[in-house]
Amino acid sequence: MLNIFKSELLSDLILNDQYFMREALKEADEAYKSGEIPIGAVVVCMNRVIARSHNLTELLNDVTAHAEMQVITAAANHLGSKYLTNCTLYVTVEPCVMCAGAIFWSQLERVVYGTSDEKRGCSKTGVMLYHPKTKVIEGVLADECAQRMKSFFLKKRG
């Protein structure tokens, strides 16, 4: 009985990619509310969120203030290590060239993104910009991630 109970508890505790992408989506929603392009990101280490942020290019008046850049810096700060070799980055939209470059340097173990970026996604360059050891997973909660972007740009044009 105890074993069944334990295994039920464990199944509740399985924190999967969708769970963490929802955390990144919460950040995207924060961005949306403040008039920023709604992209959110979290960095996860040992099943714990160790850094979270969203796009702040307008607030900081800084083109480099993408969600990914900020969580990479914050996660390194949290761990006291430049390298994020045992971490996963969750981001609602495909990283751009700049962020792919930062992901490369950080040696992140995994990158999980929601929707692709047809215009500025780094995969549009046609070359592999990530570190060869970094596993890249796309399409997690893609529709929800894309919906934020669509709403934002529709509202902006309207």
Next chain:
Amino acid sequence: MLNIFKSELLSDLILNDQYFMREALKEADEAYKSGEIPIGAVVVCMNRVIARSHNLTELLNDVTAHAEMQVITAAANHLGSKYLTNCTLYVTVEPCVMCAGAIFWSQLERVVYGTSDEKRGCSKTGVMLYHPKTKVIEGVLADECAQRMKSFFLKKRG
């Protein structure tokens, strides 16, 4: 006579790419002294240095703290504008993929670099990562820029 005098003065005042690369080299020397990979950068607007920095990845424990990233952020802060459309970035070593991506977003008018980076220079990807409007000039004081890097890595290995 006055005209000749004026034109002589003007010729003294011509602040060319070599002049500003020497400013970037001063920053590279600061990096060297503090044990950072010796790469320096300045951003110039209307013949004035508006931002200067050097590689700070060790001090800040942050892989994103490249010289270029910092001067782009600082220059935008100085100008109160995200975009650096009338500015030139001088950097002693060829930008990496991350920095090329940041240069793209910043819409810098010109990028002038010293020595190429055979391993991690963005040109090694084989694709154009800069904004098509950004003019890129390479090889300004290349030997002096390369010399700093060689000394640094020789000393590190020794």
